[in-house]
Amino acid sequence: MDENAASEATRPVLDVWCELQCPDCHRAMSDVHALRERYGDTLEIRFRHFPLERHKYAYAAAQAAEEAYAQGNGPAYEEAVLARTRDLGERGEEVLIEVARELGLDSEEFETALIDGRHLLAVDADQAEGKAIGVTGTPTYVIAGERLDGGKSQEGLRERIESLADGLLGR
Numbered sequence: 001m002d003e004n005a006a007s008e009a010t011r012p013v014l015d016v017w018c019e020l021q022c023p024d025c026h027r028a029m030s031d032v033h034a035l036r037e038r039y040g041d042t043l044e045i046r047f048r049h050f051p052l053e054r055h056k057y058a059y060a061a062a063q064a065a066e067e068a069y070a071q072g073n074g075p076a077y078e079e080a081v082l083a084r085t086r087d088l089g090e091r092g093e094e095v096l097i098e099v100a101r102e103l104g105l106d107s108e109e110f111e112t113a114l115i116d117g118r119h120l121l122a123v124d125a126d127q128a129e130g131k132a133i134g135v136t137g138t139p140t141y142v143i144a145g146e147r148l149d150g151g152k153s154q155e156g157l158r159e160r161i162e163s164l165a166d167g168l169l170g171r
Contacts, residue, residue: 012043012168014161017050017130017140018078020061021089026082028139028150031158035165043165047078049126050138057092059123064096064110066119071105144168 016032018025036045049065051058061081068077080099081088088095093114101107113119133142139150141157144164148157 011041012143012165014043014045014165015048015142016045017048017126017135017138017142018082019049019051019055019058019138020065020078020081021055021058021085022052022082022138023085024150024154025139026085028154029079029082031154031161034158035161038162039165039169042169047075048130049123050130050135050140051123051127052138055089057088057096060093060114061088061096062123062126063114063117063119064093064100066122067110067113068100068103068105070113070119071109073103073105076103077105 049062051062065078068074084095097107097110100110134147141148141161143161150157
């Protein structure tokens with residue numbers, strides 16, 4: 001294993017359990033941006049799917065995000081959809097296709113992916129893992145084995161995440 005692969009394998013991970021129709025997840029993006037700016041590549045931030053039943057289009061949005069990752073632009077797609085949570089709730093899957101088109105992704109392939117369900121297993125696996133570790137709402141953060149529930153309040157969460165990340169990074 002080369003040195004870069006070794007350091008990447010040992011870098012701390014922050015899992016962000018999120019759903020793309022969740023207004024709280026949209027508001028949490030400012031903290032995610034701040035964490036990315038502070039830690040750069042030393043902290044891996046992974047978005048994990050946790051679609052909530054109360055949001056009609058959350059499951060489709062999670063599948064669409066997986067298609068965006070398959071097409072090489074997952075993070076930008078997730079952020080663009082999160083910025084339009086109200087629009088998604090009002091107009092549904094049409095918004096998911098529009099966002100793909102706006103980002104220059106293959107929107108026809110998005111439509112096909114939503115019909116054929118090719119990303120169902122990935123979404124279901126994330127959701128099952130989240131349930132297994134006690135995730136009940138979004139956003140929920142997991143770092144260093146600690147689960148932090150952002151669905152109730154974002155107050156103080158970024159500072160707690162930074163404290164845990166700093167500890168893992170020996171800062």
